[in-house]
Amino acid sequence: MQPIRTFNVSPSLPQRLEPLRQLAYNLHWDWNAESKDLFNRLDPELWESSRHNPVLMLGTISQKRLMEVVEDDGFLAQMDRAAQQLADYLKEHTWYQKQRSDKPKECYAYFSAEFGLTDCLPIYSGGLGVLAGDHLKSASDLGLPLVGVGLLYQQGYFAQYLNADGWQQERYPINDFYNMPLHLERNADGSELRIAVNYPGREVYARVWRVQVGKVPLYMLDTNIEPNKTYDHDITDQLYGGDIDMRIHQEIMLGIGGVQMLKALGYDVTAYHMNEGHAAFSALERIRILIQEQGLNYAQAKQVVAASNIFTTHTPVPAGIDLFPPDKVLYYLGYYGDIFGLSKDQFLALGRENTGDLSSPFSMAVLALKMAVFSNGVAQLHGKVSRQMFKGLWRNLPVNEVPIAAITNGVHARSCVAKSTQELYDRYLGPNWSSTPADRPMWGKMEVIPDEELWRNHERCRLDMTLYVRQRLVKHLRDRGASPREIAQAQEVLDPKVLTIGFARRFATYKRATLWMRDLERIKKILLGDKNRKLQFVIAGKAHPKDIPGKELIRDINRFIREQGLEKQVVFVPNYDIHIARLMVSGCDVWLNTPRRPREASGTSGMKAAMNGLPNLSVLDGWWDEANYVLTGWAIGHGETYEDPNYQDEIEANALYDIIEKEVMPLFYNRDGDGLPRGWIAKMKDAIRLNCPFFNTARMLAEYAQRGYFPASDRYYSLSSNNYTPAKEVAAWEENLKENWYNIKIKDIDVSSSPDIQVNQTVAVKAKIDLTSLTNNDVRVELYQGAINADGDIVNGVPVVMDYQGEDPSNLSIYTADITYKTSGLQGLSLRVLPKHKHLSNPYEPRLIVWAE
Numbered sequence: 001m002q003p004i005r006t007f008n009v010s011p012s013l014p015q016r017l018e019p020l021r022q023l024a025y026n027l028h029w030d031w032n033a034e035s036k037d038l039f040n041r042l043d044p045e046l047w048e049s050s051r052h053n054p055v056l057m058l059g060t061i062s063q064k065r066l067m068e069v070v071e072d073d074g075f076l077a078q079m080d081r082a083a084q085q086l087a088d089y090l091k092e093h094t095w096y097q098k099q100r101s102d103k104p105k106e107c108y109a110y111f112s113a114e115f116g117l118t119d120c121l122p123i124y125s126g127g128l129g130v131l132a133g134d135h136l137k138s139a140s141d142l143g144l145p146l147v148g149v150g151l152l153y154q155q156g157y158f159a160q161y162l163n164a165d166g167w168q169q170e171r172y173p174i175n176d177f178y179n180m181p182l183h184l185e186r187n188a189d190g191s192e193l194r195i196a197v198n199y200p201g202r203e204v205y206a207r208v209w210r211v212q213v214g215k216v217p218l219y220m221l222d223t224n225i226e227p228n229k230t231y232d233h234d235i236t237d238q239l240y241g242g243d244i245d246m247r248i249h250q251e252i253m254l255g256i257g258g259v260q261m262l263k264a265l266g267y268d269v270t271a272y273h274m275n276e277g278h279a280a281f282s283a284l285e286r287i288r289i290l291i292q293e294q295g296l297n298y299a300q301a302k303q304v305v306a307a308s309n310i311f312t313t314h315t316p317v318p319a320g321i322d323l324f325p326p327d328k329v330l331y332y333l334g335y336y337g338d339i340f341g342l343s344k345d346q347f348l349a350l351g352r353e354n355t356g357d358l359s360s361p362f363s364m365a366v367l368a369l370k371m372a373v374f375s376n377g378v379a380q381l382h383g384k385v386s387r388q389m390f391k392g393l394w395r396n397l398p399v400n401e402v403p404i405a406a407i408t409n410g411v412h413a414r415s416c417v418a419k420s421t422q423e424l425y426d427r428y429l430g431p432n433w434s435s436t437p438a439d440r441p442m443w444g445k446m447e448v449i450p451d452e453e454l455w456r457n458h459e460r461c462r463l464d465m466t467l468y469v470r471q472r473l474v475k476h477l478r479d480r481g482a483s484p485r486e487i488a489q490a491q492e493v494l495d496p497k498v499l500t501i502g503f504a505r506r507f508a509t510y511k512r513a514t515l516w517m518r519d520l521e522r523i524k525k526i527l528l529g530d531k532n533r534k535l536q537f538v539i540a541g542k543a544h545p546k547d548i549p550g551k552e553l554i555r556d557i558n559r560f561i562r563e564q565g566l567e568k569q570v571v572f573v574p575n576y577d578i579h580i581a582r583l584m585v586s587g588c589d590v591w592l593n594t595p596r597r598p599r600e601a602s603g604t605s606g607m608k609a610a611m612n613g614l615p616n617l618s619v620l621d622g623w624w625d626e627a628n629y630v631l632t633g634w635a636i637g638h639g640e641t642y643e644d645p646n647y648q649d650e651i652e653a654n655a656l657y658d659i660i661e662k663e664v665m666p667l668f669y670n671r672d673g674d675g676l677p678r679g680w681i682a683k684m685k686d687a688i689r690l691n692c693p694f695f696n697t698a699r700m701l702a703e704y705a706q707r708g709y710f711p712a713s714d715r716y717y718s719l720s721s722n723n724y725t726p727a728k729e730v731a732a733w734e735e736n737l738k739e740n741w742y743n744i745k746i747k748d749i750d751v752s753s754s755p756d757i758q759v760n761q762t763v764a765v766k767a768k769i770d771l772t773s774l775t776n777n778d779v780r781v782e783l784y785q786g787a788i789n790a791d792g793d794i795v796n797g798v799p800v801v802m803d804y805q806g807e808d809p810s811n812l813s814i815y816t817a818d819i820t821y822k823t824s825g826l827q828g829l830s831l832r833v834l835p836k837h838k839h840l841s842n843p844y845e846p847r848l849i850v851w852a853e
């Protein structure tokens with residue numbers, strides 16, 4: 001039955017409780033202990049059953065309970081405190097204001113297909129989403145003028161449950177937006193704000209929901225409205241759901257719809273950040289707007305767009321990248337090519353590494369890389385892997401110079417550290433520990449925390465996790481109609497005194513969730529060997545619904561548990577989500593990660609664990625490769641990569657068992673007279689002191705701001721000033737450069753000394769270059785020096801800029817430089833010419849380079 005009218009009914013609160021409404025609608029409560037506690041205090045059961053959703057809670061709580069708390073002075077005092085903390089937070093003087101007070105108004109738009117912010121907004125699938133959520137939270141903490149852009153999924157990501165055989169089943173709960181901490185954006189006249197996005201043969205409408213994340217708004221598009229066709233309702237139905245056509249529909253909505261939405265909301269965006277390639281179509285829409293509304297041509301518009309774009313890649317494997325068939329790209333987006341004045345092949349070339357290969361698919365990552373002058377990977381190792389993976393886009397450039405930077409991921413400390421642990425840090429380190437950089441003396445105070453207090457607190461966290469895991473298991477088994485015996489068993493799983501290894505993440509096969517059970521006899525011996533030194537595992541994670549091998553891993557673990565009768569000691573917790581993640585990263589003792597290097601771009605759950613004082617036990621991949629893995633945990637292997645995956649599993653599983661037996665268990669169970677594992681506690685303190693300040697989104701956001709957002713905004717303002725005069729200038733310059741570039745000839749290189757020289761001897765080099773119609777103002781000439789490898793190539797060469805000395809009588813440009821070799825051995829020297837222009841953000845941007853032959 002369709003309604004003839006709809007009403008949006010909001011909770012009715014006594015006047016004195018109005019602050020609850022403000023608190024509920026700002027996700028600040030997610031990382032503010034006082035407010036979170038307040039909602040729990042209001043009605044613990046409802047808080048739990050609403051999945052920690054204060055809006056739903058206020059809408060369903062009994063009037064009787066509200067009347068009780070109105071009379072409860074303790075409650076009211078806490079509410080007022082929480083409200084005051086939110087008000088203070090919203091108006092505090094921020095890091096950003098200190099950095100950019102002299103700048104014109106800026107706005108950074110952060111596009112992501114998923115956001116993992118809090119439990120009751122299930123619109124994320126895993127690490128990428130949680131990272132995006134933490135990005136917004138830290139942007140808010142630092143006061144960055146950032147807005148998030150995403151899609152609001154009607155069904156979100158699936159809830160996981162297991163059948164009796166341990167096979168993953170999926171359920172898609174419907175999100176009820178009106179009972180979530182969401183605001184519907186409206187026009188001045190009260191009507192819904194809507195945008196209309198072009199799709200073949202029709203327009204698709206979307207309305208806009210906002211979730212307030214501290215100071216930062218996140219706007220999300222929703223197409224589940226009339227008069228859209230049924231198919232179009234589903235564009236924002238499921239995260240990563242549907243086939244390739246649906247995927248293109250979604251990415252058009254995110255990228256193109258996102259740009260239109262920001263415009264409709266009145267934002268003048270100065271920097272755009274594409275978190276992963278899903279939003280890369282945004283660049284096409286931005287170029288279109290500049291052409292059609294500002295009268296620029298394609299080359300000029302692309303200058304402006306690329307200069308103000310930032311792209312973050314998250315996958316170290318080509319298979320992880322969105323690829324679309326060329327005919328589909330033309331079908332859905334070909335009209336952009338017409339507007340840009342590009343042929344079909346030129347348009348498709350925007351998404352191709354090898355522009356001459358007319359059959360190759362259209363890559364969203366390649367589009368994003370070509371449309372952004374600043375790109376980065378998410379850990380140092382991942383930066384290196386990305387430069388290797390995409391080096392074909394910068395032909396003839398040495399791989400170490402490929403302009404893909406690395407900004408190592410972090411996590412939002414106040415969101416992932418257990419409440420009691422935060423209070424402990426607040427007490428001993430002061431209230432700013434969550435964003436204090438590593439080099440500050442504050443971190444020295446770690447030593448002051450009494451061992452006993454840290455340990456007792458940790459044991460409490462382990463107990464909290466144990467109780468929660470039991471509760472969730474019991475509920476899951478009841479829902480499945482399991483036998484009373486199974487349910488009774490679930491009430492007793494885990495021992496809150498026993499050394500606990502945690503493993504929780506997406507069940508993608510490369511993460512090797514079953515590596516620890518590769519040698520059944522050996523792991524059973526460890527698990528059952530010594531009554532006084534026991535070990536237990538807590539495991540959680542979802543496999544993508546279409547990932548059968550991933551689901552097999554989940555089944556294998558559950559079979560192993562059942563067949564070996566290890567129900568008490570090895571627990572698979574169903575339906576991994578942010579809430580369980582937080583309990584596990586604080587309540588386990590060791591955090592395990594066993595990816596196949598280098599496939600884990602970063603990994604962030606281990607960072608969360610470290611902040612809670614857990615040592616990590618991991619393969620040297622992602623973030624762990626750059627952490628202090630000696631002091632703050634243990635490394636499996638030494639960063640090797642293997643040809644034979646079976647052999648690799650064999651070696652690494654054995655290394656894992658050895659470390660558990662010889663290092664982890666002895667350190668954990670070695671107690672002193674007070675019953676404290678002093679050595680273990682020292683490692684915990686190191687884990688916190690060394691990892692918390694760095695693998696932290698406070699550090700990460702400052703880095704994105706300083707390396708990405710600030711320069712991108714500056715470039716945006718400078719290129720668009722005077723009605724885009726500088727953009728026009730640099731586009732014309734680049735066109736001229738491209739026409740003449742291949743005429744450049746390096747005529748003559750004169751080296752002052754013989755091939756045999758000594759360390760520290762200076763060599764003078766003089767080169768004559770025919771720049772034809774280009775001039776010294778257009779180019780930068782560099783010597784390139786470095787050691788020679790076995791193939792006869794210079795590796796990791798160092799460029800030295802040569803000085804221009806004018807022209808010789810035959811109009812050749814003369815360049816000179818002195819170099820000094822600091823190390824002995826076979827050293828090579830070469831010379832190269834690169835473009836130069838004051839509005840170019842880096843010399844590699846035009847993708848032109850000439851080397852001496």
Ligand SMILES: *Cc1c(COP(=O)(O)O)cnc(C)c1O
Nearest residue numbers: 126127505577578581603604605
């Ligand atoms: C942190 C987190 C992740 C990411 O964990 P990885 O270690 O990067 O695999 C995934 N899901 C949830 C719910 C998380 O909280």
